Amino acid sequence: MSKSFAKSSLYFNYFFSSIGKKQVLAVTATFLCLFTIVHFIGNLLMFAGPQYFNWYGHTLASGPLLPLAEGLLLLLFLSHASLGLWLACENYRARPERYYKKVRSGRGATFASATMPFTGILLLFFLVLHLLHFRFGPVYTIVYDGVEMRDFYRLMIEFYANPLNVVLYLLSMCLLSFHLGHGVQSIFQSYGWIHSKYTPWVKRMGLLIAVFLAIGFSSFPLWAYLKHGVVGY
Secondary structure, eight states: OOOHHHHHHHHHHTTTTTHHHHHHHHHHHHHHHHHHHHHHHGGGGGGGOOHHHHHHHHHHHHTTHHHHHHHHHHHHHHHHHHHHHHHHHHHHHOOOSSSEEEEEESSSSHHHHTTTTHHHHHHHHHHHHHHHHHEEEEOOEEEEEEEEEHHHHHHHHHHTHHHHHHHHHHHHHHHHHHHHHHHHHHHHHHHHOOOOOHHHHHHHHHHHHHHHHHHHHHHHEEEEEEEETTOOO
């Protein structure tokens, strides 16, 4: 009984410690990065045409594991967001004094790291709006090979026919690049994988991934707007 209590107390203390929360945050960030990459790869099918894109959407929407996947993703997003805000509040309380002058030493906080809580909140807000539209938005149907399915391609084209939606999406991708650019290198740091030899490469890789995904995702609304403009493919 005492050993079990001591072990539980150890896990409890670890989770509520600063390093524990940072490492759990890194784990959730890792899975969210992988999800973002997979989501990007899947969306590339829109370039192949409406049939391929709609079959892709139909396969995901009709899968028996969809509710489980959505629940896990929701848990990941909420855990990541709450832990990030928790740590940001702790860091703020740990530095109650405001300095009149900041000395640039080449180390410490960058613009991307300092704005992580804000870019994270804005990205979460964007994600909610994005899901509300594409998950619960207008329902158009189309039939391929005798199978009736939701016409996600038409929904996407219709949405990005509005230039305001395109601009808001592009701004959100700029936020994603800032968030990922610092987030990727923070993951490695939280895991303890830091070394003077390869840390600079980790930073470059984080920046490369962030810029690549931001440009890649931005290509979707730009292509939809420039190619179609109005519904009628």
